[in-house]
Amino acid sequence: MSRQFGQRAVVIGAGMGGLSAAGALASAFREVIILEREALPASVMSRAGVPQDRHPHLLLAGGLQALDSLFPGYERDLADAGAVPVNAFKDIQYERPDVGALPRRDCGTTLLCASRPLIEHTLRRKVMAIANIKLQTQSRVTEIVPAASRPLVKFENDAGVGAAIEADLVVDASGRGAPTLGLLDVLGWEKPQETAVGVDISYTTAVLRPGNVSSDWKILVTLPDPATSATSGLIIPLEGGRWITSISHHGAPDRPKTWEEFLAVARQLKTPAIYNAIYKLLPPGGLRHFVLDESRWRHFERLERLPRGILPVADSLCRFNPVYGQGMTVAAREAKLLRGILDRVAGEADPIEALQAAFMSEVGAFLQAPWNMGVNADFAYPTTRGERPEHYEESRQFEAALFRAVVADPVVQRAFSDVLQLMEPFELLNEPDMRRRIEAHSLAQNA
Numbered sequence: 001m002s003r004q005f006g007q008r009a010v011v012i013g014a015g016m017g018g019l020s021a022a023g024a025l026a027s028a029f030r031e032v033i034i035l036e037r038e039a040l041p042a043s044v045m046s047r048a049g050v051p052q053d054r055h056p057h058l059l060l061a062g063g064l065q066a067l068d069s070l071f072p073g074y075e076r077d078l079a080d081a082g083a084v085p086v087n088a089f090k091d092i093q094y095e096r097p098d099v100g101a102l103p104r105r106d107c108g109t110t111l112l113c114a115s116r117p118l119i120e121h122t123l124r125r126k127v128m129a130i131a132n133i134k135l136q137t138q139s140r141v142t143e144i145v146p147a148a149s150r151p152l153v154k155f156e157n158d159a160g161v162g163a164a165i166e167a168d169l170v171v172d173a174s175g176r177g178a179p180t181l182g183l184l185d186v187l188g189w190e191k192p193q194e195t196a197v198g199v200d201i202s203y204t205t206a207v208l209r210p211g212n213v214s215s216d217w218k219i220l221v222t223l224p225d226p227a228t229s230a231t232s233g234l235i236i237p238l239e240g241g242r243w244i245t246s247i248s249h250h251g252a253p254d255r256p257k258t259w260e261e262f263l264a265v266a267r268q269l270k271t272p273a274i275y276n277a278i279y280k281l282l283p284p285g286g287l288r289h290f291v292l293d294e295s296r297w298r299h300f301e302r303l304e305r306l307p308r309g310i311l312p313v314a315d316s317l318c319r320f321n322p323v324y325g326q327g328m329t330v331a332a333r334e335a336k337l338l339r340g341i342l343d344r345v346a347g348e349a350d351p352i353e354a355l356q357a358a359f360m361s362e363v364g365a366f367l368q369a370p371w372n373m374g375v376n377a378d379f380a381y382p383t384t385r386g387e388r389p390e391h392y393e394e395s396r397q398f399e400a401a402l403f404r405a406v407v408a409d410p411v412v413q414r415a416f417s418d419v420l421q422l423m424e425p426f427e428l429l430n431e432p433d434m435r436r437r438i439e440a441h442s443l444a445q446n447a
């Protein structure tokens with residue numbers, strides 16, 4: 001496949017979704033232009049356009065693998081920049097209300113923990129090393145103008161000076177899908193149905209100084225019993241020997257405003273492990289907050305038609321509840337899906353149409369498993385709003401048996417780890433041998 005898809009692809013947004021997609025497209029187009037509204041920092045630092053980047057961002061092993069295959073050497077570069085290797089589950093203290101802490105077995109997978117700015121910065125450097133990708137900053141896309149053959153993308157700089165560029169393919173990785181939704185409006189075409197799940201997740205986060213957390217784990221997760229509490233805690237390591245800790249709350253109540261209040265909430269978690277790890281410390285940068293009201297799947301994939309050459313990806317298509325750490329990994333894996341489709345449809349008479357049709361028909365099935373995993377867990381909290389997924393009770397019973405099996409059976413734990421890390425499809429847990437192992441731990445079976 002060499003550039004036969006056209007002259008130019010335009011990607012809107014230089015977040016994890018846009019950068020990953022640009023890398024996937026580079027060999028298929030003469031040039032790929034990423035339009036990003038912000039001025040991007042030259043060093044590793046937070047930026048205003050991605051306010052969530054001050055909160056913990058776990059890059060799951062499935063995402064790391066996808067990025068490394070799209071950008072060979074990404075994993076090594078991230079590790080060289082100081083990301084911390086974490087073995088699942090040997091280095092992870094994962095505390096659940098039903099079965100307690102999961103066994104710390106080596107499930108054969110290593111993830112790399114780092115701040116979101118470092119994860120993105122490392123990716124941006126990889127992308128910028130690709131000769132035919134151009135990253136154009138301070139270029140806010142205002143509109144996609146429809147055209148029979150090649151859509152026109154209009155954008156403007158900080159001074160309001162406008163410009164426009166034609167593209168064979170426009171990938172909307174702007175995070176909210178506004179350019180694509182605006183285009184549907186202009187055309188008067190049907191908008192996508194949306195599945196929204198109201199979670200009102202509030203995050204309160206602090207970064208801790210190097211060397212201060214002493215523990216025999218590298219990641220600590222403490223989950224509540226949703227019947228009695230909606231508060232979870234998390235600590236993960238960052239580059240530079242630092243740690244980041246977060247309290248998240250379903251149902252967005254009052255949030256801790258001071259470090260003392262943060263510690264008081266940490267003390268009341270299901271176990272005192274997080275409190276014990278941090279109570280002597282003081283975060284130098286204070287607390288940061290974030291509230292996300294809903295996870296939201298815009299079902300572009302169900303539309304009978306999309307304007308030619310338009311592809312919404314990553315959060316523009318589906319924004320997950322962040323507590324399950326899926327968004328960046330899904331974005332990277334969507335880019336891999338795109339890459340695989342490009343290879344497959346390269347010989348078609350109209351490869352752009354074939355690419356768009358294949359991506360939209362495959363992405364829905366791909367999103368379903370991570371979406372279900374999160375939403376099923378969300379509905380255990382009484383404050384969650386929206387429609388319960390089909391077969392909800394069945395899924396909850398399966399999950400209860402699954403965690404008992406994870407504790408008892410190393411084979412199940414390894415499979416669960418691979419599914420959780422989005423390395424393997426959820427169906428792995430439904431294969432006959434695995435199903436038998438899990439069902440051996442269902443309460444009905446044991447009665």
Ligand SMILES: Cc1cc2nc3c(=O)[nH]c(=O)nc-3n(C[C@H](O)[C@H](O)[C@H](O)COP(=O)(O)OP(=O)(O)OC[C@H]3O[C@@H](n4cnc5c(N)ncnc54)[C@H](O)[C@@H]3O)c2cc1C
Nearest residue numbers: 013015016017037049052057058141175314315322327328
């Ligand atoms: C609190 C929180 C914690 C999270 N934790 C995790 C985690 O642990 N693990 C994980 O995998 N994911 C996590 N996520 C999700 C993750 O941040 C996103 O899924 C991921 O960043 C992919 O997003 P994206 O590239 O689609 O959008 P974004 O990262 O939001 O990037 C969109 C980009 O588009 C630019 N842009 C927007 N509009 C325009 C425009 N009109 N023109 C030009 N540019 C534009 C923005 O400036 C930005 O650079 C978390 C999210 C939140 C809110």
